Amino acid sequence: MKEIAAKLDPLKLLEEMRAVQAYRAALANGEVPPATTSEPPILAAFVASLSSAWHAGEIRRTLYTVAKPL
Numbered sequence: 001m002k003e004i005a006a007k008l009d010p011l012k013l014l015e016e017m018r019a020v021q022a023y024r025a026a027l028a029n030g031e032v033p034p035a036t037t038s039e040p041p042i043l044a045a046f047v048a049s050l051s052s053a054w055h056a057g058e059i060r061r062t063l064y065t066v067a068k069p070l
Contacts, residue, residue, distance in 0.1 A: 022034055
């Protein structure tokens with residue numbers, strides 16, 4: 001398990017998840033899905049994008065509140 005855990009890259013996983021989400025969103029909207037890349041993500045570019053990700057319309061589930069029953 002330690003050997004497998006040492007090979008895991010959380011940044012790459014997040015990048016892959018975002019790519020799949022963008023792909024699925026494009027399909028759902030009837031658009032042409034974005035091209036996929038096999039290049040590893042660049043940490044500096046990822047960190048720089050965090051403060052402005054919401055400008056591109058990235059929506060997170062945490063933005064919504066659920067109405068509480070009365």
